[in-house]
Amino acid sequence: MAHKAGMAYVAVWAWLVILLFVSVAAVYLPFGSTITTALIFLVATVKAVLIGTYFMHLREESRLVRSLAIIPVILFLIMLVSLIPDIVVNTGVHNASAVSH
Amino acid sequence: MSEASVMTEGSSAHHAAEGGPKSKMALWWFLASEVMVFGGFLAAYILFREAAHGAWNELAEHLSVPLATFNTLLLLTSSLTIVKALDAAKAGRHIAARNNLAITILLGIGFLVVKGIEYSTEISHGFTPLAGMFWSFYYTLTGLHGLHVIVGIVINLSMLVSIMRKGERFKAGNRVEAAGLYWHFVDVVWVFLFPLLYLSH
Amino acid sequence: MSETGHAEPTSFFRRYIFSTDHKVIGKQYLFLGMVMALLGGLMAYVMRWQLAWPGSQVPGAALLSEPAVVDGVVTPPFYNALVTMHGTIMVFFVAMPILLGAFGNYLVPLMIGARDMAFPRLNMLSFWILFTASSVMMISFFVPGGAAAGGWTAYPPLSARPLLSGVNWGMNLWILGLALEFSAFLLGGVNLLTTVVTMRAPGMTMWRLPMMVWMQLTAAIIFMLSVGPTIAGAILLLLDRVVGTGFFVPQQGGDPLLWQHLFWFFGHPEVYVILLPGIGVLAEVLPAFSRKPIFAYKMILYSIFVAGVLSFLVWAHHMFVSGMNPTLVMPFSVATILISVPFTIVIFALIATLWGGSIQLPTAMLYALGTLTMFIIGGITGIFNGSAPVDIYIHDTYFVVAHFHYTLFPTVLLGGLAGFYFWFPKMFGRMLNETLGKIHFWLTLISFNAVFLPMFALGIGGHVRRIYDPSTYDLLKPLHGITTFVTIATVCLLLSQIPFLINIVVSLTRGERAAANPWRANTLEWSTASPPPHENFVGDPVVMRGPYEYSVPGADQDWLPQMQDADTATTR
Numbered sequence: 078m079a080h081k082a083g084m085a086y087v088a089v090w091a092w093l094v095i096l097l098f099v100s101v102a103a104v105y106l107p108f109g110s111t112i113t114t115a116l117i118f119l120v121a122t123v124k125a126v127l128i129g130t131y132f133m134h135l136r137e138e139s140r141l142v143r144s145l146a147i148i149p150v151i152l153f154l155i156m157l158v159s160l161i162p163d164i165v166v167n168t169g170v171h172n173a174s175a176v177s178h
Numbered sequence: 179m180s181e182a183s184v185m186t187e188g189s190s191a192h193h194a195a196e197g198g199p200k201s202k203m204a205l206w207w208f209l210a211s212e213v214m215v216f217g218g219f220l221a222a223y224i225l226f227r228e229a230a231h232g233a234w235n236e237l238a239e240h241l242s243v244p245l246a247t248f249n250t251l252l253l254l255t256s257s258l259t260i261v262k263a264l265d266a267a268k269a270g271r272h273i274a275a276r277n278n279l280a281i282t283i284l285l286g287i288g289f290l291v292v293k294g295i296e297y298s299t300e301i302s303h304g305f306t307p308l309a310g311m312f313w314s315f316y317y318t319l320t321g322l323h324g325l326h327v328i329v330g331i332v333i334n335l336s337m338l339v340s341i342m343r344k345g346e347r348f349k350a351g352n353r354v355e356a357a358g359l360y361w362h363f364v365d366v367v368w369v370f371l372f373p374l375l376y377l378s379h
Numbered sequence: 380m381s382e383t384g385h386a387e388p389t390s391f392f393r394r395y396i397f398s399t400d401h402k403v404i405g406k407q408y409l410f411l412g413m414v415m416a417l418l419g420g421l422m423a424y425v426m427r428w429q430l431a432w433p434g435s436q437v438p439g440a441a442l443l444s445e446p447a448v449v450d451g452v453v454t455p456p457f458y459n460a461l462v463t464m465h466g467t468i469m470v471f472f473v474a475m476p477i478l479l480g481a482f483g484n485y486l487v488p489l490m491i492g493a494r495d496m497a498f499p500r501l502n503m504l505s506f507w508i509l510f511t512a513s514s515v516m517m518i519s520f521f522v523p524g525g526a527a528a529g530g531w532t533a534y535p536p537l538s539a540r541p542l543l544s545g546v547n548w549g550m551n552l553w554i555l556g557l558a559l560e561f562s563a564f565l566l567g568g569v570n571l572l573t574t575v576v577t578m579r580a581p582g583m584t585m586w587r588l589p590m591m592v593w594m595q596l597t598a599a600i601i602f603m604l605s606v607g608p609t610i611a612g613a614i615l616l617l618l619d620r621v622v623g624t625g626f627f628v629p630q631q632g633g634d635p636l637l638w639q640h641l642f643w644f645f646g647h648p649e650v651y652v653i654l655l656p657g658i659g660v661l662a663e664v665l666p667a668f669s670r671k672p673i674f675a676y677k678m679i680l681y682s683i684f685v686a687g688v689l690s691f692l693v694w695a696h697h698m699f700v701s702g703m704n705p706t707l708v709m710p711f712s713v714a715t716i717l718i719s720v721p722f723t724i725v726i727f728a729l730i731a732t733l734w735g736g737s738i739q740l741p742t743a744m745l746y747a748l749g750t751l752t753m754f755i756i757g758g759i760t761g762i763f764n765g766s767a768p769v770d771i772y773i774h775d776t777y778f779v780v781a782h783f784h785y786t787l788f789p790t791v792l793l794g795g796l797a798g799f800y801f802w803f804p805k806m807f808g809r810m811l812n813e814t815l816g817k818i819h820f821w822l823t824l825i826s827f828n829a830v831f832l833p834m835f836a837l838g839i840g841g842h843v844r845r846i847y848d849p850s851t852y853d854l855l856k857p858l859h860g861i862t863t864f865v866t867i868a869t870v871c872l873l874l875s876q877i878p879f880l881i882n883i884v885v886s887l888t889r890g891e892r893a894a895a896n897p898w899r900a901n902t903l904e905w906s907t908a909s910p911p912p913h914e915n916f917v918g919d920p921v922v923m924r925g926p927y928e929y930s931v932p933g934a935d936q937d938w939l940p941q942m943q944d945a946d947t948a949t950t951r
Contacts, residue, residue: 083262090258094251101247104377117373125366132261133362134355138206141576145206152604152691153217157224159695160640162704164225200497200573207569207603214607218641221608222615222626225637307624311632314624318615 089131096120201352202359209363216367219322223315223374230311237312238378240305242296246376249292250368256285257365260334264358267341272348276341279334282361286331293324316375323367330361387913397507399499400913404506405485406806409799411506412476415513416792419468420873422461429453431859431866433848447525455847456545459528462845464516466531467553470649471560472513474791478656479564479602480509482798483571483595485806489904489911490589492580492920492942497573505566512559519552527553530845532642535627535635539619554617561606568599580903582922587941589902589926590673593680594659598652601687605648612641636703643694650787651690655683657754657790660798661729661747667801667900668744669736670937672927674728682721682728689718699767700774708767715765722758726751737930737937741898742816746797749824750789757785760835775845778838784831792823796879803886804893808910811890815882822875829868833861899938902926906942 100120103113129135135143227234263278297317307317337357341348388394395403428437436451447457484502488495496502519526526549529538533553541547575588575596615626616638625631627638666673673679695703695711729751738744760782763769773779796819803811840858842849849855849862896905907916920942928939 083265086258086261086265090254093254093257097247097250097254100373100377101243104243114378117377121370121373124369128257128362128366128369132257133359142203142206145210149210149213149217149604149607152214153221155691156217156608156640156644157221159707160221160225160637161228162706163640164634164637165228167704200577203573203576204498204569207572208565211565211603211607214604215610216607218608218611218644219615222611222637222641226632226634229634307622311625314618314626318618318624322614 086131089127093124093127096124201356205356205359209359212363216322219319220370220374223319226311226315227378234312235378237310238375240300240303241316241376242299243376245292245296246372249289250372252285252289252292253365253368256282256289257362259285260358260361264354267348267354270346272341272345275348276338279338279341283331283334283338286327286334286361289327290324290331293320319371319375323364323371326364326367330357330364333357333360397503399495399503401484401488401496401499401502402806402911402915404502405481405483407506408476408480408484408509411510411513412473412481415468415472415476418517419465419473420876422465422468424869424873425453426458426461426465427866427869429458429847430849431863433850447520456525456528458847459530459544459845460520460526460546460549463527463530463533463553464520467527467557468516469787469791470531470653471557472509472516474653474787475560475564476509477795478653478791479595479598480506480567482591482656482660482795482802483567483599486802486904487571487574487592487595488578489907489915490592490902490926491575491578491583492903492916492922493574493578494914494916496570497578498570501566502570505563505570508559508566509563512556512563515552515556515559519549519556522548522552525549532646533616533638535616535619535633535638536629538638539616539627539633541620551617551620554613557613558610561610564602565606568603571595571599580920580922583941586677587922587925589659590662590676590679591656591659591902594655594662594683597683597687598655601648601655601690602652605645605652605691607645608641609645612638615641636698636701639698639701639703640695643697644691646697647694648687648690650783651686653787654790657750657794658683658725658729660794660801661750663900663902664743664747664797664801665729665732665751666927666929667898668739668741668747669733670739670929671732671736672925672929674731674734676925676927679725679728682724686718686721686725689714689721693718693765696765696767696770699770712765712767716762719758719762719765726755726758741800742811742813742820743797743800743898745817745820746793746800749820750793750797753785753789753793753824753827757782757787757789760785773838775843776838777834777842777844780844781831781834781838784834788827788831793827796820796823801898802904804897805904805909805911807887808893808908809886809890810893810897811886812882815878815885819875819879819882822878823872826868826872826875830865830872833865837861837865896940899936901928901938901940903941906940 100117103116103120106113108116129146133146135146259278260282263275263282266272266274266278300313305313307314334357337354388398398404398407425437425440428435434452437448437453440448440451440453443457447454447460453461484496516526524541524546526546527533527538528544528546529550533550537543538550541550544550575592579588615624618624619626619628619633625633627633627635629635662673662679693711693715695707696715699708699712760778764773764779764782800811800816803809837858840861841854842858842862846852850859855862893909895908897909898905903916903920903922904911906920922941924939924941926941928934928941930937931939
C-alpha cells in the first residue's frame, strides 16, 4: 500500500519534470509570443495543480480547505484583471514615461 | 437530562488533545494569506512588464535559463522527497523519513547556492537591484522567495533533528504534514516565478 | 501546543501578563485598545484646536516638545503627523483590538462552548506582537523627523522619498508597526477560524452559532484574504525608501497609483472587517433587550456573505479622482452602490428585531440603538461618495470625513460601548452603574453628532482634508464658525468619557456583584458564572437549541438558554 502511494508520487514528479522541459522548449518553438506565453502559463498552472492535488493532498481534504486553496487565486486574478486598464493601458499617464528599463 | 452535563466523551477537550486537523487548517489559512501576498507582488510585476510592451524581454535575456531550469528541477525533486519523508514518518519508517528529509534540505540548500551564483554573475555585469525596474522586481521577487526557502530549510532542519533524536519514538503528526505543505507552497510559487521571469520572451 | 486541561496558573505574571487564557487575553486587548483610543482622541483634540484657532497655543501642549510644538503651537509637520497617526491608531490599534481582539477572543470560545482557543500560546503571542506594534507606533513620534506624516493612506511619492516629507525613521517604523499589527491579526484569525471549525460543543451546529461568532469568523476571513496585497505594497514602499528602488516613483518608471490600488484592495474590505463585529454586538444586544428572536437569521447571514464578496470589488471608489483610467470608474461606482443593498437588508432585519418587542433600555441597549441609528446616517452618506460624479466634488473634503466617522465611530465606539456595557458583568463579575452609564451615553451621543454632523456642511462648502490652517483660504473664512463649533464639540466629546472612566473604577471596586445571567440572555456565556471559571464551564456544555429563543410561546420564561440545563452553571 505504501509502495503504491510512493509510486504515485514518483509518477507525479516525472510529469512535473516533463512539463518543465515542455515549457522551456516552448520558448524555442516558432509559435507567436501570445500563444507561447499562454502555453507556458497553462503548463505552470497544470504543474501547480498537480503539486496541490497530489503532494499537498488536496484531493483528500475537506471543502473548506480546498476553498482556502482556490479562493485567493480567484481574488488575485480579479485584482490583476481590474488593474490592467489602469497600470498597463494607462502607462505614461501617471508615470514619467513608458516603462522601458 | 443531567447526564448531558456530566458527559466527557467527544467534548472539545478530547478533540483538542489529538491536535487533529488543527495544525493543517492553520497552515492552509496561512498559505491562503501568503498567496495574496505573493499575488500582490506578482500582479505588480506582471502589470509593469505588460506596460513596458516588450521592452523587458531583452533584459530578461541576461538571466540564465539553464541555471533556473536546474533550480526548478531541484525544487520539484525536493517536493517529492519531502512527501516521501512524510509518508515514511507516518508508516513509522523513521530511517527512510530521516533520509528523505535530509535530501530535501540538501536540495533546498542547492537551490540557494545556484541562486547565489546567479546573483553574483548578474551583479558583476552591473545588473543590481537599482539597475532598472525589471531588475528591482527580479531581485525583490526572487529574494522574497529565497527568504521563504531559507525559512523552509530551517523548519525542515528542526524536524530532522527531532527525528534523529527520537528515532522510533518520533510521532509523525500534523506538524510534519504542515511543514510539507509549506515547502510545497514555496515550490508552487517558484513554478510561477520561473516562467514569469525567465521564459517570457 | 498544550491544550485545555492544564491547571490554572498561580503567579501574578502567568495569570495577568503572560496568560494563555483567552479571557485574560481578551481583556488585555480591551485595555490596550482603550489606551490607544485615548491617545488617538488626544491627537484629534490637538489637531482640532489648531484648526479652530490656527497658530494659537494648544492647552496641554506644554507636555509636547520641539520641534513638533513650538511655544505650545503646533507646527505644520507635526500637524501632518497627527492627522496620519490619528487615523492609523484608530483603525489599526483601537478598532481592531477592541472589536476583534477583545470581543473576538473573549466571547468566541465561550459562545461555542469551548474551554479556550485552538492555540492558546499563539493567542498570547498575538497579543504581545500587537503590544510591540503599538509601542513601535508611539515611539515613532520621538525619532528624528517625527512620526509618519503622509496620511494613514501613505500615498507615494510623498511616502516613498524621505526627502519629500522630512520624515525618515518615523515612516519606516510606521511600516514596521503595521507589519507587526497585520501579523498579530493574521495569527489571531487562524486561531479563531480553527477554533470555530474544530471546537464547537456538541449540538452547536453552524446554524446555531450566535451571530457574533459568525461576524468574527467572516471578519477574520475577509482580513486574511485582503491584507496580502497591502503587505506586498508596504514591502515595495520600504524598498523604495531604504534601498532607493522606484516602484512608486514616476521618475524611475514607477507608478504611484499602483500603491493606491494595492492599499485600497485591502483598505476597503478592512472597514467591513471592523464593521462586522459591530453588527455582531447589535445582533446580540438587540434581541436580548427586545425579548425577541433576531429577525431572519439566515437572511442576515447570506446578506453578510454577499457583502463580504462585494467588499473585494469596490476598492477603487477611493480613487475616482486619482487619475486612474476612467473606464474603471463606472464599474466600481456601480458595485459600491450595490453593496449598500445587503447592508440595508441587515439594518432592516435588526430594526425588525425590535419591532413589537418588549423593549428594555439599559445603557447597553441605548448604545446599541445609538449605533444603529447613527450608522444609518453613515451608510446613507456613503451613497453620495459612491456615486462618482458627486464624489468628484466631495472627495478629500470634510464630507468624506463625516461619512466615515458616521460609520466607524458608531461601529467602534458606540458599538464597542454597547458590547462593553453588555458584557462587563460577565467579564468582571460586577454591574456597571446605570445612572453614570446613561449620562455617559447622552453626553457622548450629543457630542458625537455635534462634532461630525456639521462636517457635512463644511465638506460641501469646500473645506478640504488635511490642511493645517484654514484661515489662509478666503473660501473657508465663512465656514470658520462651524470649524470652531466642531472643535468645542470635540473637547466635549473627550470630556464626556470621564463619567465612563469613573464608572469603571467605581464598579470594579464597589459595584454590585453580577449574577451569571443578569440580562436573562440565551447564549452560552450567560450559562456560566460571572466571571467564568478558568475552564469556562463546569462540565461539558451540550447545546440544545439556537441562540435567540426569546419569548417562545408556551415556555414559562421569556428566555431559553442554548444549554439544556441552565442550572449546571454555578450561580452566586
